[in-house]
Amino acid sequence: MNLRVWLLLLGAVAIMSFAAMVLVVVPAALLTEVKPSPGLEPYTASEASGRGVYIREGCMYCHSQQVRDTTITTDEARGWGRPSVPGDYVYDAPHQLGTMRTGPDLMNVGARLPDRRWQLLHLYQPRAVVPWSIMPSFPYLFEVKAQAGPDDEVVTVPPAWAPESGVVVAGPEAVALVDYLLSLDHTQPLAPTEATPRAR
Amino acid sequence: MFASSLAVVLLTLAALLGAIVAFAWAWRKGHFHVDARAATLPFDDHDQRVARPWETPSQARERVQAHGPPLPPGPGEWGGA
Amino acid sequence: MTPPESPPAGTAERSALDFAGREPALLCFVTAVFWLLVGSIFGDLASLKFQFPDWLADSGALTFGRLRTAHLNAMIYGWSSLAMLGVSCWLIPRLVRQPLAWPRLAVGGAMIWNIGLLSGVPGLLAGATDGLEWLELDWRFSDPWLVLGGAMVGGALLRTVLGSKVEHLYVSVWYTAAAFVWFPILFVIGNLRVYTGVESAAVNWFYGHNALGFWLTAINLGAIYYLLPKVLGRPIHSYQLSLVGFWAFAFFYSLNGMHHLVGGPIPTWMITTSIVASGMMVIPVGAVAVNHHMTMVGRFGALRYSPTLRFVVLGAISYTAVSLQGIFTAFVEVNRVTHFTQWTIAHSHVGVYAFVTLTLFGSIYYILPRLVEREWPSASLIRWHFWLSLGGIAAYVLALIVGGVLQGMALLDPARPFEESVTVTLPWLAVRTVAGLVLTAGHLVFAWHIALMLSRHLRRERRLPPWHEAQPRLYEESG
The missing domain is CATH 1.10.760.10 (Cytochrome c-like domain)
Structure with missing residues (x-):
């Protein structure tokens, strides 16, 4: 019985991790290369x-x-x-x-x-x-x-x-x-x- | 290249088809055919037998045949006064 | 129909199952209704600001931007979340035939969650905000309490599920138990303070969309999957389909978030992924819709007898409606008109009010009498509440959908001055204010009714016999 519960929770975590990988982790890695647009200065x-x-x-x-x-x-x-x-x-x-x-x-x-x-x-x-x-x-x-x-x-x-x-x-x-x-x-x-x- | 609507719609349809095939396959292989008794987990004997005033005579007869003589509903049986 | 797998649980067993979860559930419901009233006041004030922009303008705490934020957070993390914790503390033990584990931990968790809100929501009015939609509650003095309190209630619930005595898990347990692992992950990812620039926007909407999906939607779908069959005395139309729906829901919903940024400055592939995943939502939404509707078919007469069912069926219909509207809105042809307009506000209220809140009302009408072993004092108060809710939300949503489309058309035509996109919405925003006040009136009726019921419960020591045996009536076959 408990095996079923663990499988359910594991599957739930796996799916959420996949989504976080696609929409959070991979973009974070890609977006580190972004350079400021021309003329853009840090805020005073x-x-x-x-x-x-x-x-x-x-x-x-x-x-x-x-x-x-x-x-x-x-x-x-x-x-x-x-x-x-x-x-x-x-x-x-x-x-x-x-x-x-x-x-x-x-x-x-x-x-x-x-x-x-x-x-x-x-x-x-x-x-x-x-x-x-x-x-x-x-x-x-x-x-x-x-x-x-x-x-x-x-x-x-x-x-x-x-x-x-x-x-x-x-x-x-x-x-x-x-x-x-x-x-x-x-x-x-x-x-x-x-x-x-x-x-x- | 902003994804034009047409490309998105076509891609969606393609992915939809793929997903339907995958689900159909899993269904036919029986991966979703868990024990049908799981569906009756919310009920106890009282729930099954208590008479529902809105049911048609044939629906009520079915209930009696499957679960035994009817029980009277109590106050608040269906939630709310 | 197949007979129940385990020996039928008698009412004695049933009230024993309810008993351990009684205190946490009651605490959650009462505080949830408190936040419902608080959030209603904030919402009404914010809406009135559209008609009277210079009213109450002298104090920063009452400026529109802060009132709106306080409204959203009081409703999501106060009313909805606490009511959902209450429903879970009652539902899970019944479905796994196991009393709530660690009930004191759950009580403590609900208290700590409330502490987080009591410091966070006034903090929003004072100007302490994290500056991200749906994540405004302060990361120092509010979020940690919510994480701790949520973990305590969730820990008690997951412990209960792991101690399950039944051979199978009912689909409601799938949704509810999964929500209690999904939400903490999401809440922590969303509140990390490491994102800058467009990454901050992407994570914001990854969280915002999934908080709606994997917290609010998951638990309320679980409640509907329980209450519909329970009242009708009839199993869900297709149990297998509900499981297909569950996994498809988890997989596609989790990738939807970037459709909040259509046309925006994040990489196109992210937006495309989300639009495609939004389209795919027809699978889980269809599965749920077929199940809900087919279970009801031939038994609509039950709506006359069961106030719970009236609210819950309306909630279920709204779930289908809000999902289809969401899929529709994700497509570029629609989004270019409706994005940045009042349409979005209409959409969020179909979701959080017409689906989530009405479902929670229905659940509380069913659960509360079983917790305090006392019936609702007045059928007419429930009727008032129902019609005020239904009328209010219908007017609210229709007004903002019309206003939003008009606003979007004006915005999209560069020949029309921006002024027009403002003035076309004004009559519809006025209707919205009235609708909001009607909803608040309904909430006052609801809160008054609960107060009436609980005060009678506290005044009298004597307990009624188990609720269904109180008034034996002879059975007559109708027709």
Whole structure:
């Protein structure tokens, strides 16, 4: 009797090991050779901490970071950049590829929307710049001060959204998050061999 | 070369055929013909005999013939009030 | 029909088998319902954020990204997993005719699992996340508790199976016992912090898909394979087919994960493998569907008599539906429209709600009275719960399927501004919020009913006689 149970459990483990071999171990071995895409730099300290804020606030649940293959989607025609390749992600752990586009793809948001002031205001109150937006506002990443200090990044808020008195100043986390968003630029063209890495 | 849908569908059909052949072979060799009594493991005598009010007269007769005189169902016999 | 192989177990033996697993099962069910309510609140709040994006915006703990994460984890690791542990502690001893081994270990395991959630879920609201979908619970102060607690409950269950007294293993035991070796392997692989870049994405979806398959699906299929025949008093249509289904399920499901990354930046052969394996899922899904459906044929009248069967049959139908939808979604022609849209959310709720949660409701309606030896106080509360669940989930899924397809069509046409892909979903997201509130109302009814039943159980010392002898009635042949 117990032999049957052991056979069942062994078979179960064997099948799962096979799948893990095919989809985890072999790819891990193959993907060690991936080189960073041209122009891709490691994150600076501020960008890395901004990435932490991006992860913490769950931006991934509405924004993807992958431009899909042009043969099946129109991502590129929408102006979101060239299709993404493994080399674009070598400095990312954990990945933030995402599964949802309630908001637009952010793979190249730094190239598409490079204005810091726009980004800060958009985080403080998305509807101040994009009236139809349903993105959450993140006022808790900002401070309202009576007067801005010398090193403060002031956010120019339209009167409809501005606090009754004082100025809105970006907190350190908002600054880091914008640094991270502006670093998202994977628009440099790939060398011809790298352009089709998935043919390997 | 992103796997085009057609290639994937054809490959799937081929693999499907292979798997069906393999399963059919294993079935015919009797690898799945475990003792049919395993299928009745959830039941005890009470389960088999208790009368099901939704069964047709012929289904109920079958039950009586196979398992003996019917037992009355208790409260909550079928799960839930 | 063949006679039972071993001497028929009397009710005395049956309640003896239930007895050892009683405490862990009860603890699991009660805490599971607590997490069900908590997860419902998080889900409703997250959904309302689509209508009122500036509502409750001043606190990070209540931002959409964190509420959604807390909702998912409370529902998967709280409600579903704990309820499944409870079902397993009751089902395994009955099927191997052996009282639960090491019941105290199982009780401790369930407590430790809850400790992991009590630190992990509030942690998610506070911003402590591992940043990977389905793997968000913190790797320092939550995951280790889940591993330890799960190992303790799983250890007790596997020990019980190894001490089995019957000559054969019923198919439910195959699924359940295998799930308790599959899930720890998956959970550890998924939570290792060694992956970077696209490898991190591949492992993420290897875990995410298989957690649904080899944990949630496996145990709930096991429960359906038990409860359908048990209530109907009729063996499963084809026992052999159920075993074919089991091995095909294990082999093909485990290779499906990469279809979450169709068109994405991972090597094509991985995606192709997963799409092909997804197509192959028609074998196990077909096997299960034939078995479930053919067992029911000619006995649909039973649905009138058995609330358990109503929930479980709906769960079984949903399993077929969600699997076919999943296979369909894996193919590129469909995926290019539906990926990145609300379709995905609809799909996951057909799976985790219409299949898993309804099956667990049905199981609890069957099991709980047998654990506390007291009947459910109210038939109408069960009816309310059923119709709220059915109505809520039907509206939820239909709304998001329609909204998702509209969103996908808008996204795929570069001539239409992105704005349109947002605005077309708004009415459907509003329907979803209402549907979510309806589901929550159903959960409140369910929780209230359980509280009513348990408080009566605790208040009175006196035990009823074994449940089926309580009210002898004369048998009349109908018709």
